Amino acid sequence: MRAKSFEQVLEEVKGKPILVANRGIPARRICRSITEMFQAVAVMTATDVDKTSPATTGAHELLLLGEDPRAYLDLDRIIKMAKDRGIVAIHPGWGFGSEDDSFPKKCEEAGIIFIGPNQGPMRLLGNKVAVRKLAEEIGVPVVPGSPEAVSIPEARKIAKEIGFPIMLKAEGGGGGRGIYEVYEDAQLESAFSKASALAKASFGNPRLYVEKLLTSVRHIEFQTIADKYGNVYVFDERDCTVQRNHQKLVEITPSPWPKFTPELRKELKGYAEKLIKAVGYHSLATVEFLVDKDGRPYLIEVNTRLQVEHGITECRYGIDLVEEQIAISFGSKLRFGEQNTKPYLHAMQVRVNCEDPQDNFSPNAGLITSYVSPGGQGVRIDSCICAGYRFPSRYDSAAALLITYGNSWDKTVMLMRRALREYKISGVKTTINFHREVMKHPDFVAGEYDTNFVRLHKDGLMSYTDQEPEPVRLARLVAEISARGYNPYVSLGEYRGRADKRLGRFQLVKAPDTADATFEPRITRAMKRDAILDALREDRAKDIIHFCDTTTRDITQSNSGNRFRLAEDRIIGPSLDKCGFFSLENGGGAHFHVAMLANMTYPFTEAKEWNQFAPGTLKQILIRSTNVLGYKPQPKNLMRLTGEMICEHYDVIRCFDFLNHVENMRPFAEVVLHSDKHIFEPALSMSWAKGFDVPHYLEVTDAILNMCASVMGVSKKKASRSIILGLKDMAGVCPPRFMRELISALVAKYPELVIHSHRHYTDGLFVPTMGAAAKAGAHIVDTAIGSSVRWYGQGEVLSTAAYIEDEMGLKTLLDKDMIRATNFTLKQIMPYYDKYCSPYFQGIDHDVVRHGMPGGATSSSQEGAMKQGYIHLLPYMLKFLAGTRKIVRYHDVTPGSQITWNTSFLAVTGAYKRGGEREVRRLLNVLDIVNLAPEGEFTDNEREARLDLYRDSNDAFRNLLLGKYGKLPLGFPPDWVYQSAFGTEWKAAVESRTEASPLETLPDMDLAAEESTLDARLGRKATPEEFVLYLNHPGDALKTIEFVETYGDANNLPLDVWFEGLERGETLLFQSRAGKPHVMRITDISEPDEQGCITVRYSVDSETMSHKVKVRDAVGGDREALEMADPKNVYHIGSPSNGDLWVMHVRVGDTVKKGEEILNISIMKQEKSVYAPVSGVVKRVLKNANYQEDKIMVPVKEGELLVELGPAQAGCPTCKAPLASEDFRFCPVCGQKI
Amino acid sequence: MGGEVPMTRHFRILDSALDGLAQPATLAGPGAAHPLWAADLEALGAVPELGAARHCRDIVLCGPCASTMDVARRLVEEGVLAPFGSVITPEQTAGRGQLRRAWLSRPGNVLATLVCPPADGLWNDLRPLVLGYLFAEALSALGQAVQVKWPNDLLSGGRKVAGILVEERKDCVLAGIGVNLGWAPPAEALREGHCVDAGEFVPSDGAVGPVRLWGALVNHVETGYRTLLEAFSPTEFLTIFRSRMAWQGRRVLVREGESVRYEAVVRGISAEGGLLLDRAGREVVLLAGDVIPV
Missing domain, CATH: 2.40.50.100 (RNA polymerase II/Efflux pump adaptor protein, barrel-sandwich hybrid domain)
Structure with a gap:
C-alpha cells in the first residue's frame, strides 16, 4: 500500500459519511474533527434517551438505535445499519465497543474502515498477560509477578521472590476491577480462594495472577500514534496520579512531579515506541506505567483507543489527535515527527462528573437547572450537557472535560482555579467543588503526591460547602413568593392570592436634601454615660426636652406586628440618625423574636448594621427582666450571655418587670451598670388604679435605686445620678394629671434622676399626657415619625413637640426638617405594612383605662375571641377584665396582660358553656358584688358564687398566684381567689406561695451541652450570635439559620417583592450581600399542575432557570409530588x-x-x-x-x-382543646387534669 | 471479626413454657410428631436443657408454638439468644410468611428462626439477599442445587422449596426460614396468585431430618456470612448473588402495590439490591413488589 498524503485523504473523505459509534462527550468530540478539515458528514449513533441530547448537536445525522439503552454495544447491528447508510468509516470513541477486538474485524468484513488498530495488534496489546510477556521479551520493565495465571503454591513461591505486599489480579478484570491486596503470607490462602470465587462470579473467569503491590507510585502514561507504514511518534507523558479507586480524576502534561526527569521521560518514551513497533500497531495507543518513588518504572497496560485525557496532549502540542487518527486509518502518512512536533505548553484536565464527592462520589442524574461554562484564554471544554438537559442515570456520569493550558505549571493551575470558579452547574451535584479543593491543595500544587492523594486527603478535599451564589438563592425565594402570591415566611397565613390586586412596585423617591449642615446633635454614641446624663440634666434645667424615637421598634411592633424589616430600616435609619433624637429604640421586646419568626433576620446582626448606617444616635433596646427577650424566666447564666451580646450593640437598655419585682432586674443591672458607656434604664410598669398611686411608685423607685446602688457599690444618691428611670405605661391609661403628680413627686424626691416617659396612644390622650410629663420634669419622651403613628403605639413627634413647645412653653432640639424628610420616605413604606400587617381591630379605645389591654394586644386578643366564635361575648370579656384587675393586682404589661386576657376569656367562655349568656351575666354580677361590697357583708351564697370566677383559670394564672413569676406588687389576693382557682387543693397552694425572685431557684443552663447540640444540628460550628438566638428561641432560630443558608439575606429584596412577589414579565433589580447589582425577570408562572406544583421560569442576570413551587395537594398520585x-x-x-x-x-x-x-x-x-x-x-x-x-x-x-x-x-386528651403552654396542668376548656 | 473461629454450637431444649408463645418441649413430644424428628433426636443423643444459658448461639428446640419468630424475639429480649442463635419447632399454629401471610407446613419440615447480627449501611439493606444467597449456597451443599428468586425465595427445579421472612424491629433482626423437607403444600392450598408452586427439598443424606438439617444450615450460613462480610464489598456481593439468581432473562409480570402491573424482563440486580428489570427498553428497579413468570 502506498502512503497517502494528508491532503489526499482530505480529498478522499470530503462529503462522505463517517460514523461515531458512541454517545456523549466522545461522540461530540470526534464529530468536531470529522466536520473540520475533512468536511465529512458526521453521523452519530443515538438511543432514544440520547437522540435529543446536547451531544448530538455536533452531528449532521443520527443513526437511531431505538429504545434499548445498551444498543451501543450491539456492534453487529450498528455495522449493518452503517452499511445500509453507506458509512465509509466508524470511530468507536472510548468505552462501549472501543476495546472489543472483534470490532475492527467486523468492520473490515463489512467493507468499512475502522478508525483504530487492526484486530491482531489490538488483541495482543489489549491482553494484559500477553503484553506483559511481550514487554519482558523486549526489555520493558513490568511489575514483578507471575507471567500468567497461577495456583496457590505458585503464588506463594512468587510472593516469596518478590516479597509482600502483593496483588491478586483477575485475568478477566480491568479498569481497577478485580484486584485484591494481600499483605502477608497468612492471608494468602483465604484471599486467593475468595478472589478466585469473586473473579469467577464477576468475569466468568476464576484465574488469577500475582503482582507486586506498589504502595507509593505515580501513574504516568504516554500517548503514541503510529501510521500503517511503521512511523511512530511518542508524545510527552500525561500524569494521571490523582485518582480514586483507579479512576482518573485529574490529568496533567507534562508531569509536575519534581522527580520526573528528562532522562526518565526519554527512557519511558523509548519503551512505549518499542512496544508499539513490536506488534506492527497503527492508530492511537496509550502506554501506561507506574513509577515508584525512586523513579523505577513498571509497565502496567496499553490502551488501544482514544483516551478521555487525550485533550491535554493536544493542548501541549497544538494538534488534533483525532484528525490524525482518522487520516491514518484512511492511509495517510503520519505527519508528526521529532523535527516538526514540539511541546510548548502545560495542560491539565479535570473530569467534571455528575457525582457527589461528599457522598462517596455517588452518581446523580436529573435536570440541569442552570449551566454556565467557563471560557476565556487558556480554557478548553468538552461537555455533553446544557441547561434544561435531564442528565440520564443510565450511562456514565461524565458531564464535561475541562482543560486549561498555559506556558507554565503555575499558570495552568491558576487558570484552572479561575475556570472552576466560573463554572456553574445547578440541579445536580458535580465534582466542581471537589476539584476547587484539589487545586488549592499545597501538595497538589507542588506536584508532591502519589496515587493515594485523594484517599489520604479526603477530609480536607471534601470539606467544602455546596452552596449556590446568593443571587440565585434569593431569586428562588422570589419565585416561591411569586408562585403563591404571598410570602409564607412572614407567618401571616395566605394573606393574598396571586390574582389579588397588588399595591404596586416599591420605587422609592428620595426626599429633597434639606439637611441642615450646621445641625449638631446634642447627644451622640461617642459620649460616655455620665456625660450623657449630665447633658440631659443641664438641658432639662434649660427647659429642653429630648425625644426617643420608637418608629422602628415599638410603633411597628404595636401596629404592624413587628414585620418592619431591616431592609426598610436601612432606608430610613440614616435619616433618623440625623433628626436630633436622644435615642432610637430599634430592638428588643417581641421585635427580637419576630426578627427570626417572620423577618428571617439575625437580630444582633441587624443591630450591628444599624450602628453602621446610623452611627451617631444612641440605640435603645427593651428587655423583659427575667424573661430577657423571651417569654419565660431565663437562667442567670443565659441572662448574662444575652446581656453581654446586647451591650455590644445597644447603648440604652430599658428593662421592666410586669410585677415591678426589682430583684428580677438585678442580673441585667450587673451586666449594664459595670460599663461606663451603657445606660441602664429600669422602668416602672404602670397602671392607673387603686393602690397603684404615687406613694406606691415612689416605693418601687426607691427599691430600684437601692438595687442599682448595691450593684454599683455606691450611694443611692450616686445611683440616682447614674441611671435613667423609665416610666412605662404600656396600655396607655395614665391620664395627664396622674403623670404630672407622679413626676413632680419623683423630681422632688430625686432631683438628679433622669426621667424617661413612655406610653401608648390607646386611650387617645397621648399628646396632653406627654406634655404634662414634660412640664412636670421628665427629661425624655417617646414618640415616632408621623406616617408610622396609628392607634396602639406611641404618638407623633412633631405634634407632641408642638404641644410641648407652644402649650407648655418648653424647648426641643429636634431637626424638624430632617424629621419631615424622614416622614416623606416613611410615607412611601408604610402602605405595604398597613395593607398586610395591620391589626384587625383599629382605632382609639378610651375604654383601655378600664380593661387595660395594652398596645397591639387590644386588637389581637379581641380578634382571637372573634375567630373562636365568641365575638358576642367580647363586651363581657372586657367587663371581666375591668373587674378582675381589681382583685388580682399587677400591671398589664407582657406577660401580665396575656394572663389577664386568658383569665377573662376562659371565665366568660366557661360560664357561657355552663349556662349561656345568662350564666355569663350572673358571673359578672358576682364580680361586681365582689368589687363593691366589703368582705364582711357577703352572704354565704355570694361567698359560694364568687368561687366561680377563677374556676376556669389556667396554669399561668395559677403560677402567678403562687408567686412563680415574682412578688405581686400589692401582695397576694384574698384566700377565696385560691379557693376558686385551685379548688380542693387551695390550702396547699397558699402554703406553697413564694415572694422570692424566680431567678433564685432557676438552675443554670448547661451551655456547653446546648452548644454541641446546636453544632450537631447545623453540621458546623454555630456562630456566637446563632448560639444566643438558639438559646432564646430554639425553633425560630433554627428556622432563620436554615432560611439564610437556603436563600441568603432577604433584606436585599424590596418591600413589594417581599410581600407580593413578582408577576409574569416583571423585572426586579436587587443587590446581593456584597453590594453587587443583579437583575431577575420572571418569564412565566404556570398554573398548578397535577402535583399541585407551579413552575416559575425566570432569569437571573441572563441565566435562565426554573423552580417548582408546591402550592396545593396533588390531584394525581405522582411520586414527584x-x-x-x-x-x-x-x-x-x-x-x-x-x-x-x-x-x-x-x-x-x-x-x-x-x-x-x-x-x-x-x-x-x-x-x-x-x-x-x-x-x-x-x-x-x-x-x-x-x-x-x-x-x-x-x-x-x-x-x-x-x-x-x-x-x-x-391538646387536652379529653376534649382535644389546644393547650397554649407546655406547663399547663389542667385543660383550660374542660378542666381535665393533664 | 471474621477471623475468629465460631464456638461450638449446641442443641438445647426449651424446658419451660414461654407464656402464650410456646409449650415446653420434651424429647418425646417432637419425636412423636414425625419420624424424622425422632431419628434426629436419636442421632443427637442427650440434648441438654436451655436452663440459664445467656447470650448463646445455640439452637433452641421449642415445643409447638404460634411462631418461632415470637419465641426467638422473646429469647433475644431476655438476653438468652445472641446473633446466630436460633429456634426450631416441629409445629407452628400461626406460622407466618411475608405480610402476615400464612406459612403452610407440617411436622417434618424445618420451621426455624435465626437471630441475625446487626449490619451497617448497604449490608443492612441487602440482608434479605444475603440470607437468600447463603441459604441457597448451604442448601445446595447439602442437596440439590438451589437458586434464589429475588429477593429470597429458594427455588429448586422451578419450585419453591424454602422461604425466608426477615423482620427488623428496633435492634433485633430475625430471619424466619421454612424448608419443605417432608411435605410441600399442594398448589390448590397456596394463596391465589402465588408466584411459583411449592416443592420439596431432598437432602443428599436422606436420613437427615429437620433438626440436623437446620444445624448444618446454620453452620454453613454463619461461616458464609462471616466470610462474605470480611472479604467482599456489598457491590462485590451483588455480583456473586447474580451467580445464584433464578429467572435471569425471563419475562415476568411485575406487581407493585395493587394497581400497578406490567410485564418486564429480569436483567439482574441493581446497586442497591433491587431487581433490575427491562420494561420495554426502559430500565426499572424494583425494590418492593412481586414478580410472577409469564
Missing part, C-alpha cells in the same frame, strides 16, 4: 427506605408513646418496623395500608413523610 419528612423534625416519621407500606397502626388523633410501632414497611421481604421517635399525638397520616384486610400494599419512597406527630401537650 411527595411530601418528604424533614429529617430534623422529630415529629416527622418518614419511610426508612423505598418499599411497600403494608400496615399503618395509627389514626389521626391517636396518642402514641415513644418507641411504639407506628407502621411497617416491606422491602425485599425485609419487614421494617417504624417506631414513634417521641411521644405525641398523631396529627396527620399521609398514607394508609392494611394489607391483611384488603391485600393492598402502598408503595412508599425513602424519606417520604408518612405520619406527622404533634407534641403530646398540644
